[in-house]
Amino acid sequence: MGRFTSVKTQAASVPPLQTQGPRLPNPYANAKFLIKAPFALVGFLIAILANRLFPQIADVAVTDYEFPSGFILNMNEAYELVLLGLILLYLIAGVYSWFDPDRRAKYLNRVPFRFAMGLALTAWDILGTKLLMLPQPFFPGPARIIESFLMEGDYILQNTLYSLRLFAVGFFVGVVVGVGTGILIGWFARVYYWVFPVLKLTGVIPAVAWMPFALTLFPTPFSAASFLIVICAWFPVAFATARGITSTPKSHFEVARTLGAKTSYLVFHVAIPHAIPNIFTGISTANGFAFTTLVMAEMMGQPGGLGYYINASKVWSAYYKVFASILVMAILFSLIMWAIGAVQGRVLRWQKGLIHE
Amino acid sequence: MSNHVLLGIENVYRTYVDDEDNKVEALYDVSLEIEKGEFVTIIGSSGCGKTTLLRLIAGLDTPLSGKLTIGGVPITGTDPERGYVFQQGGLFPWLTVENNIATGLKARGVYKQEKSRVQEYIELIGLQGFEKAFPHQISGGMAQRVAIARALINRPAALLLDEPMGALDSFTRADLQDKLLELWRHDETTMILVTHDIDEAIYLSDRIVIMTPRPGRISDIMEVSFPHPRHRGGVEFLTMRKTILEKLHLASALPEPEYRI
Ligand SMILES: Nc1ncnc2c1ncn2[C@@H]1O[C@H](COP(=O)(O)OP(=O)(O)O)[C@@H](O)[C@H]1O
Ligand SMILES: [Mg+2]
Numbered sequence: 001m002g003r004f005t006s007v008k009t010q011a012a013s014v015p016p017l018q019t020q021g022p023r024l025p026n027p028y029a030n031a032k033f034l035i036k037a038p039f040a041l042v043g044f045l046i047a048i049l050a051n052r053l054f055p056q057i058a059d060v061a062v063t064d065y066e067f068p069s070g071f072i073l074n075m076n077e078a079y080e081l082v083l084l085g086l087i088l089l090y091l092i093a094g095v096y097s098w099f100d101p102d103r104r105a106k107y108l109n110r111v112p113f114r115f116a117m118g119l120a121l122t123a124w125d126i127l128g129t130k131l132l133m134l135p136q137p138f139f140p141g142p143a144r145i146i147e148s149f150l151m152e153g154d155y156i157l158q159n160t161l162y163s164l165r166l167f168a169v170g171f172f173v174g175v176v177v178g179v180g181t182g183i184l185i186g187w188f189a190r191v192y193y194w195v196f197p198v199l200k201l202t203g204v205i206p207a208v209a210w211m212p213f214a215l216t217l218f219p220t221p222f223s224a225a226s227f228l229i230v231i232c233a234w235f236p237v238a239f240a241t242a243r244g245i246t247s248t249p250k251s252h253f254e255v256a257r258t259l260g261a262k263t264s265y266l267v268f269h270v271a272i273p274h275a276i277p278n279i280f281t282g283i284s285t286a287n288g289f290a291f292t293t294l295v296m297a298e299m300m301g302q303p304g305g306l307g308y309y310i311n312a313s314k315v316w317s318a319y320y321k322v323f324a325s326i327l328v329m330a331i332l333f334s335l336i337m338w339a340i341g342a343v344q345g346r347v348l349r350w351q352k353g354l355i356h357e
Numbered sequence: 358m359s360n361h362v363l364l365g366i367e368n369v370y371r372t373y374v375d376d377e378d379n380k381v382e383a384l385y386d387v388s389l390e391i392e393k394g395e396f397v398t399i400i401g402s403s404g405c406g407k408t409t410l411l412r413l414i415a416g417l418d419t420p421l422s423g424k425l426t427i428g429g430v431p432i433t434g435t436d437p438e439r440g441y442v443f444q445q446g447g448l449f450p451w452l453t454v455e456n457n458i459a460t461g462l463k464a465r466g467v468y469k470q471e472k473s474r475v476q477e478y479i480e481l482i483g484l485q486g487f488e489k490a491f492p493h494q495i496s497g498g499m500a501q502r503v504a505i506a507r508a509l510i511n512r513p514a515a516l517l518l519d520e521p522m523g524a525l526d527s528f529t530r531a532d533l534q535d536k537l538l539e540l541w542r543h544d545e546t547t548m549i550l551v552t553h554d555i556d557e558a559i560y561l562s563d564r565i566v567i568m569t570p571r572p573g574r575i576s577d578i579m580e581v582s583f584p585h586p587r588h589r590g591g592v593e594f595l596t597m598r599k600t601i602l603e604k605l606h607l608a609s610a611l612p613e614p615e616y617r618i
Contacts, residue, residue: 254417255447260437260511261464269463273451350451350491 033104037097040090040111043118044083050122051076051083051143058132065150075147082146083121090114140320148324155309160328162304163294166222167336170229171290175283178234182241182282186275187267192242199238207232207293211300225297232293233286240282244275277351280344287340291333306332363514363547364391364414369423371409383409384420385572391515396541396548398562400555400601406573407551408444411517414549415441427514437465440508440546442518447504448492454503455479455488461511471510478506481543482536498529502536509540515547522557534560538585555605559597560587567604577604 056062062074073081097103121142127133128141149156184191185199207228218224248271256270298307306325313321371384383406391397399407412418413425416435425432427439448457459475462468479488482502484495492500501521508516518537522530534557541548552558558565559581567577579601583593 251443251445251447252449254435255441255443255449256460256464257435258415258417258437258439258441259461259464259507260435261460265464269460270449273449276451350453352491353493 030098030104033098033108036108036111037094040094040107040114041087043115044087044090044121045118047118047121047125048080048083051080051125054126054130056130058130060129060132060144063147073150075143075150078150079125079143079146083118137317137319140323144320145323145327148318148321152321156324156328159304159306159309159325160332162302162308163298163306163329164332166225166298166302166305167229167290167294170226170294171233171286173226174230174233174286174290175237177230178237178282178286179241179279181234181238182275182279183245183267183272185238186242186245187271192246196242199235203235203239207289208296208300211297215301221302225294225302228293228297229290232289233283236285236289237279237282240278240285241275244278245271247278248274277348280348283340283344284337287337291329295329361392361394362390363393363395363428364389364549365424365426365429366390366410366414367424367426369410369413369425370421371406371413371418372421382572384413385574387423387573387575389566389575389578391547391549393514394545394547395564396550396562397564397566398550398552398558399566399568400552400558400605401568402570402605403553404573405568405570407568408519409573410568411441411519411549411551414515415439415517417441437461437511438514440511440513440516442501442504442508442516442521444519444521444523448500448507450492453489453491454484454495457492457503458507458510460507465511474510478510481540482506496529498525498533501525501533505537505540509544509546512544513546515549518548518550520551520553523553530554530557537561555598555601556589556594558601559594560589565601567601579604 062076064072064074066072094107097107125141125143128139129143130141134141181195181199185196186192210228210231211224214224214227215221218227252270252274253266256266261270294305295307295310298305299311302308306329310322310325313319313325366387366389369384369387370382373381373383375381387406387410399410401407409418413420414432416432416439432439449460452460455475458478459468459472462471462474476488479485482505484499484502484506487495487499492503495503505516505518505521522533525533537548537550538561540546548561550558550561562581565579565581566575567579568574569576579597581597583591587594
């Protein structure tokens with residue numbers, strides 16, 4: 001649940017309709033913002049300057065990479081470009097936040113962290129690349145990690161897309177099957193009796209335990225891994241959905257019945273809407289399981305994917321590539337979670353201001 | 358009278374078994390006839406079977422013995438012709454005000470044809486501008502008005518209201534009482550209201566049914582014949598109030614808590 005905290009706090013800050021009033025501009029608050037906000041960028045600026053100005057003392061090769069367009073880039077330049085990208089990103093976010101007091105407050109709240117992130121990168125860069133003081137080859141500097149993308153960006157992209165495809169197929173099918181099973185279990189006492197115990201028992205088994213069967217029973221490694229993701233998403237979603245359906249207050253059904261509702265209406269317009277918050281809880285649990293299953297499956301016999309890339313790089317002790325893969329995972333999985341959170345916020349907008357933490 | 362009878366309740370019994378396996382006689386030999394277009398109030402201390410009676414009329418429950426009919430036809434289950442406003446309102450929290458009100462039309466599959474009635478009822482209950490609000494964003498009084506509009510949109514022959522104003526402050530309550538009278542005249546619906554508020558009963562109804570607990574039965578029925586609008590401080594009002602108070606006191610040997618959920 002903790003994963004969606006940010007969505008909820010955001011929701012809680014929306015006041016009920018009646019208490020919403022006009023917002024008056026506060027010039028003092030604006031001045032405070034102007035003074036504090038730039039520190040979000042200053043940390044990264046320091047990181048760029050450190051990379052530029054700090055001499056390369058340790059013996060590290062700085063290779064030039066030529067792109068098909070004739071463009072030439074070394075790892076330090078690429079790293080600085082990434083930092084510049086971050087500065088631009090937070091600059092745009094700052095300008096966007098400027099116009100709204102809530103967003104301004106949120107932005108200011110994050111300034112210290114972003115500043116510290118810049119300083120941490122600076123320290124890492126100096127210790128990791130310039131002085132080579134961290135244990136090698138396990139802890140390369142940030143520029144080295146970025147270098148992986150210069151060396152084989154296409155290949156990383158290819159593996160990323162493989163992971164994404166695997167995740168999309170497995171997770172989508174898993175959620176759909178999970179919601180379907182959950183509804184049947186929650187609605188029909190008989191299905192509950194026969195299926196729920198089975199679900200409870202098999203639900204605790206980590207999906208990768210089925211790997212040997214999956215690999216022999218499915219025609220391709222891709223379908224085998226999809227199957228594992230399907231079952232790992234299936235159980236938590238089915239569980240949560242069933243709980244949401246069975247916990248629907250009797251009074252909701254009675255209200256609907258006095259209004260002329262028949263069974264199908266009770267299922268689709270009373271029980272299921274009531275279960276939607278539970279379904280999203282299930283989906284967020286499933287999401288975490290699915291990432292784990294995805295990477296483990298890829299590390300144990302897939303022809304591609306970010307997990308495969310980690311394994312392949314490890315063999316050559318190319319730990320900077322391992323880190324590159326981890327970085328891509330962090331970004332990709334965060335984006336997926338953000339997207340699911342956005343859908344959730346949209347679907348559950350009737351809860352805005354209802355849930356307080 | 359029998360010509361215009363809408364609802365017939367004949368010798369109805371309903372017994373529950375509570376957690377300690379004791380038999381609770383929620384309704385004991387209850388008989389009542391309600392005319393078309395009448396405004397009837399059921400009053401009585403908590404636990405005397407008011408909700409049980411309303412649920413039987415709604416078709417949410419069945420009697421142990423006895424007969425319930427509407428328009429001469431036995432009541433066998435719920436039907437949109439009998440609207441029900443629950444004690445706690447029970448709006449669907451995931452639906453906006455307008456979609457809550459439209460529920461009846463959608464459930465019966467007539468939403469396309471009768472869509473315009475939603476706006477009509479929003480205006481009748483005075484909630485223009487709140488169409489897109491969700492239940493938790495509106496006040497308790499507004500929520501009850503929405504619940505009433507939602508039940509009325511099906512044009513029920515009878516509207517059953519179970520202490521719809523129990524949780525409201527007295528100003529909101531007076532306001533809603535007037536609104537209820539307005540809706541009653543607008544739709545000519547038969548109103549059956551459960552309340553624990555004597556003033557409310559006198560202010561609104563044509564007849565007041567007094568019930569007593571253990572076993573739950575009707576102890577008295579009183580006509581309220583003076584015309585609307587009724588002045589709450591008027592002599593007739595106060596006299597009536599006194600009579601009912603006396604009857605309620607006589608009716609229950611032990612003093613009961615006024616209100617229990
Ligand atoms: N579902 C039930 N199970 C057991 N006892 C019940 C149930 N419903 C009502 N009763 C009992 O029946 C009596 C009448 O209840 P009710 O009709 O709710 O009274 P009122 O609405 O007048 O307060 C009470 O004693 C109550 O405890
Ligand atoms: Mg009651």
